[in-house]
Amino acid sequence: MGGFFKSSIGRKVAMALSAFFLMFFLLQHFAINILSVFSPELFNEVSHFMGTNPLVQFALQPVLIFGVVFHFIMGFVLEIKNKNARKIAYVKNNGAANSSWMSRNMIYSGLAILAFIVLHFIDFWFPEINTKYIQGDWSGTIEGVEGFRYYEELTHKFVSPIRVGAYVLAFVFLALHLLHGFTAAFQSMGASTIRKKRLQSIGKAYSIIIPLGFIFIALYHHFNH
């Protein structure tokens, strides 16, 4: 089995498996974030649970970080290998004649998402790690805020129009990445064309609804606070 993951197909499968994991994570992240629009109290409760539960913190979080890092590194490794497979470029190449823009530019949409993740980590993850693991404050509360702090921190981040603009742009790139990546992951896993056609509708829905939902959350908090 070790030899399998060293092969080109094995690497495709590994990319697809990490993509499935990240798509599932994205779904649950959205499910929690959308609570902030309907019920700040519930959003705070769920955020505190996710932020302090040992299983989430010490088992799922490291797996998630590994999944993200692996997907990006493997993406870059495959891109370099693919570039080396054609060292002399065509003088004229009409890629649009036979493939979608999304499928040809996964590396660029991926890089835009990577830039967003860096911003997202600076905004939320690093302060969270600092509060809990360096300062040792696991209370989920902050001075001047009644109850848990998570809703207050979220809405505070979406005050800046520049940050909201960056988030919106990043989620547009995420949608473009998913529009190809969703079905491509199933194809890499050997899904048949018939099943793939059914999956295309689900893929399109997922790829548009989830990023659009995140954009809605950012804009909602920007215009309501």
Add this chain to the structure above:
Amino acid sequence: MNLTLKIWRQKDSKTKGRMVDYKVTEISEHMSFLEMMDVLNEQLVNSGEDPVAFDHDCREGICGMCSMYINGEAHGPDRGVTTCQLHMRMFKDGDTITIEPFRATAFPVLKDLIVDRSSFDRIQHAGGYISVNTSGNTQDANAIPISKHAADEAMDAATCIGCGACVASCKNSSAMLFVGAKVSQYALLPQGQVEAADRVKNMVAQMDLEGFGNCTNTGACEIECPKGISLENIARMNRELMKASI
């Protein structure tokens, strides 16, 4: 029609190539693309120049020798054809046509528009066959019942002529449609089952060794394939390799 041709000229595999402009006049729209190239070469020979080297054999759309990338597409803008079946009616009077060889590290240019596709041969040698005793005692293939669906799918895969348009069209220079077709044509039939696991492992290993890129499921290969080989063959190869590796 009168045309301007921008053609990749390269003396041999070691020399650096470049694009050179040529003019051809009074080209009939009923000519095939290769016939138009013949007109150009006649012109070049008559003026004492080196004719443009290009590969061709059957000129009936089945040999797959014509490794030409025309106006940014393998075998030009028409669908389901090789270059000999591409007709000049696909172009307009006054057009400029860019003609390059198929580009891939695993398909080095030998001269002008001719590329070395022996990497495909080596992949075939790695497992694209069934070991059958052909001493005269071979069982009649029709004696083994095969479902119509499987027979049709295997036949569709077997129509691959190994032209390399899939590699040329793929932004990653991946050979997975070719290898997928070769794996599939045997994987679907009972005669291919005995060596199925070794076949897919060895052919994929050889494909990787030759320096082809990784498939990212753009689907360009399927669109540009002159024989309509479907992406389903890549999915089947992926399943076959997973099955063989577990």
